[in-house]
Amino acid sequence: MTPREALHKYFGYDDFRPLQAEIIASVLAHRDTLALMPTGGGKSLCFQIPALVMGNEDPEKRLCLVITPLIALMRDQVENLQARGIHSEAIYTGQSFDKQRAALDNCLFGPYHFLYCSPERLESEEFRKRLKDLPIGLIAVDEAHCISQWGYDFRPSYLNIAAVRELLPDVPVLALTATATPTVVEDIQRRLGFQEPNVLKMSFRRENLQYIVRRTNNKPDQIAHILSKVPGSAIVYVRNRKRAQELAEWLNQQSAISNQQSVCDFYHAGLTTRERNERQEAWKEGRTRVIVATNAFGMGIDKPDVRLVIHHDLPSHLESYYQEAGRAGRDGMTAYAVLLYNDEDKAKARKRVVDTYPPKEFVEQVYHKTMDFLQIGEGSGLGHRFALHMDQLCHVMHLPVIQAYSALHLLTQAGYIDFQEEYETQPRVCLRVPRAQLGEYDLSSPQIELLDRLMRQYSGIFTDLQYVREADKPEDHELLVSLAQRGIITYIPRSVGCCLTMTKEREAEIYLSPAIFDDRQKLFAEQLNAMVEYAEQNQFCREQVLLAYFGETSAIPCGHCDVCREITHRVIAE
Numbered sequence: 001m002t003p004r005e006a007l008h009k010y011f012g013y014d015d016f017r018p019l020q021a022e023i024i025a026s027v028l029a030h031r032d033t034l035a036l037m038p039t040g041g042g043k044s045l046c047f048q049i050p051a052l053v054m055g056n057e058d059p060e061k062r063l064c065l066v067i068t069p070l071i072a073l074m075r076d077q078v079e080n081l082q083a084r085g086i087h088s089e090a091i092y093t094g095q096s097f098d099k100q101r102a103a104l105d106n107c108l109f110g111p112y113h114f115l116y117c118s119p120e121r122l123e124s125e126e127f128r129k130r131l132k133d134l135p136i137g138l139i140a141v142d143e144a145h146c147i148s149q150w151g152y153d154f155r156p157s158y159l160n161i162a163a164v165r166e167l168l169p170d171v172p173v174l175a176l177t178a179t180a181t182p183t184v185v186e187d188i189q190r191r192l193g194f195q196e197p198n199v200l201k202m203s204f205r206r207e208n209l210q211y212i213v214r215r216t217n218n219k220p221d222q223i224a225h226i227l228s229k230v231p232g233s234a235i236v237y238v239r240n241r242k243r244a245q246e247l248a249e250w251l252n253q254q255s256a257i258s259n260q261q262s263v264c265d266f267y268h269a270g271l272t273t274r275e276r277n278e279r280q281e282a283w284k285e286g287r288t289r290v291i292v293a294t295n296a297f298g299m300g301i302d303k304p305d306v307r308l309v310i311h312h313d314l315p316s317h318l319e320s321y322y323q324e325a326g327r328a329g330r331d332g333m334t335a336y337a338v339l340l341y342n343d344e345d346k347a348k349a350r351k352r353v354v355d356t357y358p359p360k361e362f363v364e365q366v367y368h369k370t371m372d373f374l375q376i377g378e379g380s381g382l383g384h385r386f387a388l389h390m391d392q393l394c395h396v397m398h399l400p401v402i403q404a405y406s407a408l409h410l411l412t413q414a415g416y417i418d419f420q421e422e423y424e425t426q427p428r429v430c431l432r433v434p435r436a437q438l439g440e441y442d443l444s445s446p447q448i449e450l451l452d453r454l455m456r457q458y459s460g461i462f463t464d465l466q467y468v469r470e471a472d473k474p475e476d477h478e479l480l481v482s483l484a485q486r487g488i489i490t491y492i493p494r495s496v497g498c499c500l501t502m503t504k505e506r507e508a509e510i511y512l513s514p515a516i517f518d519d520r521q522k523l524f525a526e527q528l529n530a531m532v533e534y535a536e537q538n539q540f541c542r543e544q545v546l547l548a549y550f551g552e553t554s555a556i557p558c559g560h561c562d563v564c565r566e567i568t569h570r571v572i573a574e
């Protein structure tokens with residue numbers, strides 16, 4: 001089977017998008033490959049097609065291990081592949097041990113082609129041992145910039161991929177990212193152990209996307225005005241959860257856009273998976289026109305007809321701005337990326353450096369106060385996971401909230417802990433009444449049916465809390481609440497919050513190396529300065545500035561950004 005035959009058979013396409021065929025050929029030639037493709041460029045097919053071709057030729061190489069940090073993307077892709085008759089599995093946080101074992105068994109003994117997992121899964125020695133036995137013919141690393149300490153979204157868990165490469169030395173790797181500077185491109189290849197440099201890159205230019213910076217001291221009014229003038233689906237990015245909710249509610253009250261039957265909703269990582277999925281689907285299907293969101297929204301979402309992306313707040317770096325703005329106009333039609341800016345944003349940017357990299361002494365203070373708060377003694381704690389209520393921690397230990405969050409992220413990068421802001425605990429149930437005594441309770445038919453299901457499906461439910469799927473249905477959730485109120489069960493509902501896992505025993509002193517703190521602080525300040533300069537300058541084409549940042553120094557002016565239009569207007573006026 002040729003790549004083009006696989007493309008047509010499984011996905012119904014007759015031809016590849018630009019660069020896809022070259023990337024696939026490189027992978028099939030058994031070469032380590034780094035592919036740089038803009039958001040919406042079709043990265044998934046670049047590992048899906050070669051995996052299917054390789055599996056058809058050699059069943060011992062039929063499986064592609066896909067490493068991605070996005071659980072929502074894993075689920076979507078697995079569902080899409082299975083709908084096309086392509087067997088796929090995913091392993092992620094929150095699954096039961098039995099489910100994970102079954103998924104690995106399916107990939108070992110069944111006709112499976114894709115196994116999706118998060119980089120955190122690679123930390124498990126047991127998981128790595130199982131990988132060695134699987135018929136893996138390709139490793140695909142999505143969001144590959146996360147492996148570089150010089151990248152804008154460095155995640156220490158990505159460094160575990162090097163250990164997988166040692167386990168599978170003859171398996172080629174395909175690294176994929178939409179945003180990487182020349183320095184990050186070099187670092188990705190080094191950290192993934194490329195046998196030789198091999199970068200395939202599309203131009204970052206988006207001819208249909210018009211970049212605009214608009215100075216304003218009243219951002220909500222400006223957003224409402226823009227939405228009233230530009231029809232179609234839109235995303236408004238903000239920096240915090242409270243602003244997302246407040247701005248969405250305010251926009252829904254504005255007659256200028258509500259007359260267009262515009263419905264706004266908000267989205268952030270503090271929502272449950274069900275809430276996020278419902279809001280995401282409503283937006284994708286057009287029932288919600290505008291989604292006001294933090295940067296938790298958008299990754300892995302392929303909605304081609306987004307006409308407008310507005311940034312209410314200044315992003316921290318051009319990489320994230322380019323990626324988020326690039327979610328507009330994937331259908332090739334005219335779209336707009338608007339950044340709102342005023343003099344306060346520059347002052348806020350300077351403060352952001354201090355908030356993100358507080359003094360080292362403060363970081364150590366947060367470490368010890370957090371350990372005391374969680375009652376972890378020196379020399380203990382390794383491997384334990386704790387729900388961490390940040391508001392309570394900061395109140396009891398007298399810590400400033402924003403800097404405390406930053407300190408915990410720095411401690412994660414230094415390897416002392418694994419702190420997750422967006423950790424979702426799965427619903428759990430334990431039956432407190434013996435089976436023989438359940439008949440003594442006056443239970444409704446739905447309650448009896450639910451308890452019967454729980455007892456049949458979860459054998460240990462009388463002795464320990466069990467993760468249950470039933471709570472995902474609103475009607476079952478209400479039944480579980482009613483049973484818990486009567487003392488028949490213990491029910492811990494699904495919740496979203498912070499989680500801290502001890503990756504080392506508590507130590508008497510911590511050390512933040514220059515690579516973790518000083519170098520990255522300097523880099524962060526430089527990235528913010530580049531973002532401020534992009535917003536403030538009005539002499540050079542916006543797209544030229546962006547492309548130069550990513551190493552494309554020979555690009556011509558786009559002709560339609562706000563700077564190009566102003567220059568054209570001045571020339572005509574003269």
